[in-house]
Amino acid sequence: MALKVYNDLTNKKEEFQPLDPPAVKMYVCGITPYDETHLGHGRAYVAFDIVRRYLEYSGFKVEHIQNITDVDDKIIKKSRELGVSSKDLVDKNLKSFDEVMGKLNVKPANIYPKATEHIEEMVRWIGGLVDRGFAYSLPDGVYFEVSKFKDYGKLSGRKLEEMEAGARVEVHGGKRNPLDFALWKKAKEGEPSWPSPWGEGRPGWHIECSAMSTKYLGEQFDIHGGGLDLEFPHHENEIAQTEALTGKIPWVKYWLHNGFINVNHQKMSKSLGNFFTLKEIFEKFDPMVVRFFLLSTHYRSPINYSDTEIAAAGEGYSKIVEFIEDIDFRLGKTTEEAIEVELEDLQEELDKFNDKFKASMEDDFNTAGALGAVFEMIKFCRKTLDVEAEKECLELMKSSVVELCGVLGLNLEGRTSNLEHGIEIDQLIEERETARKNKDFKRADEIRKEFEVKGIILEDTAYGTKWKFRP
Numbered sequence: 001m002a003l004k005v006y007n008d009l010t011n012k013k014e015e016f017q018p019l020d021p022p023a024v025k026m027y028v029c030g031i032t033p034y035d036e037t038h039l040g041h042g043r044a045y046v047a048f049d050i051v052r053r054y055l056e057y058s059g060f061k062v063e064h065i066q067n068i069t070d071v072d073d074k075i076i077k078k079s080r081e082l083g084v085s086s087k088d089l090v091d092k093n094l095k096s097f098d099e100v101m102g103k104l105n106v107k108p109a110n111i112y113p114k115a116t117e118h119i120e121e122m123v124r125w126i127g128g129l130v131d132r133g134f135a136y137s138l139p140d141g142v143y144f145e146v147s148k149f150k151d152y153g154k155l156s157g158r159k160l161e162e163m164e165a166g167a168r169v170e171v172h173g174g175k176r177n178p179l180d181f182a183l184w185k186k187a188k189e190g191e192p193s194w195p196s197p198w199g200e201g202r203p204g205w206h207i208e209c210s211a212m213s214t215k216y217l218g219e220q221f222d223i224h225g226g227g228l229d230l231e232f233p234h235h236e237n238e239i240a241q242t243e244a245l246t247g248k249i250p251w252v253k254y255w256l257h258n259g260f261i262n263v264n265h266q267k268m269s270k271s272l273g274n275f276f277t278l279k280e281i282f283e284k285f286d287p288m289v290v291r292f293f294l295l296s297t298h299y300r301s302p303i304n305y306s307d308t309e310i311a312a313a314g315e316g317y318s319k320i321v322e323f324i325e326d327i328d329f330r331l332g333k334t335t336e337e338a339i340e341v342e343l344e345d346l347q348e349e350l351d352k353f354n355d356k357f358k359a360s361m362e363d364d365f366n367t368a369g370a371l372g373a374v375f376e377m378i379k380f381c382r383k384t385l386d387v388e389a390e391k392e393c394l395e396l397m398k399s400s401v402v403e404l405c406g407v408l409g410l411n412l413e414g415r416t417s418n419l420e421h422g423i424e425i426d427q428l429i430e431e432r433e434t435a436r437k438n439k440d441f442k443r444a445d446e447i448r449k450e451f452e453v454k455g456i457i458l459e460d461t462a463y464g465t466k467w468k469f470r471p
Contacts, residue, residue, distance in 0.1 A: 034074040126196075
């Protein structure tokens with residue numbers, strides 16, 4: 001098997017061959033922290049966390065850079081509305097971003113470069129584009145001239161002539177083409193600004209990513225990722241200005257974009273009132289259930305968020321966790337006596353599901369198919385649990401499921417192992433078992449009712465009594 005990824009630059013699946021294996025250099029567009037982190041962010045960063053995790057699982061060494069746009073029109077506007085400094089607003093929302101990403105089990109990037117810490121690099125970039133004839137100055141800033149870059153539109157598949165015909169007429173007539181975009185914005189009163197050859201001001205959004213990605217990953221690298229909404233104009237503009245300055249083509253070998261989030265089959269947006277922050281969602285649902293929900297659809301496809309669908313994801317995630325809990329329970333009851341299951345035979349059967357998992361992931365990171373393989377493995381293991389299995393076999397089944405879920409970033413910590421009253425519950429279960437042995441069924445029934453009041457379900461098995469909270 002060979003990993004294939006869908007490359008939006010070529011509009012086809014291609015075998016993944018990094019520029020300098022086993023190293024993989026990946027840049028993912030980060031947040032503009034003017035507000036709380038929302039579900040769309042979660043979708044993007046879980047998607048590229050999966051890309052990173054599977055590449056690392058496959059033996060690659062991933063260098064992951066994710067920028068922070070900490071100077072932007074939205075930040076300036078929001079900080080004025082709240083009466084706080086831009087820095088305080090950014091710091092508050094970045095702290096929240098770290099918290100929710102941690103709950104989603106998204107691995108931190110190697111570096112999170114901030115735009116405000118790389119202004120000098122951006123000024124040099126803009127100067128280089130001006131010197132090479134790709135940019136020009138106007139009273140309000142410096143602009144990239146898209147008509148000078150012959151391949152403009154190659155990522156989005158749009159033709160310059162068609163885009164020009166459909167473009168709105170600009171308020172000021174200084175721009176040579178309505179599609180020309182700002183590289184440097186002259187400062188307005190009260191806005192954060194930095195010195196430059198074109199006067200006090202700040203960089204445009206697009207130049208930030210080009211300058212920071214190439215600083216840390218070089219003039220050419222393997223993967224550039226982000227949401228589908230960034231393909232045009234942001235990523236298109238990044239390509240134009242970067243390849244115009246460096247002359248290195250292609251600047252990025254593989255372009256990957258994740259699909260949109262819909263809420264009850266409508267695109268998520270603040271204007272429609274269907275906009276959810278991750279903090280709000282986590283008040284209702286376990287973050288691992290949210291991650292499972294995001295994994296249940298291929299990263300390139302749109303995904304519909306609703307309480308019904310996330311509840312279904314909760315049931316799927318619970319089945320995996322319950323399997324691990326059942327294994328742990330059996331491990332606590334299993335002796336080293338003769339068995340019916342051979343370890344080598346078990347491994348051979350489990351390898352079939354491992355192969356299915358890998359085949360799905362090698363097909364452009366198909367997490368939905370990979371989850372299917374995990375459930376097939378669990379179904380097989382449950383049949384094996386019906387026979388006498390020694391400790392090594394149980395441990396192999398558990399480690400096999402945990403390993404594949406680890407590639408998907410799903411935490412499977414047993415829910416019963418972290419409860420404050422676990423010891424008290426175990427003592428009550430033991431008292432109930434003693435009562436049943438002594439035929440004190442009244443006391444045994446009283447204890448069961450105590451559990452029911454607390455929302456705890458008991459299950460009597462041949463290996464003892466298991467317990468869990470009612471879903």
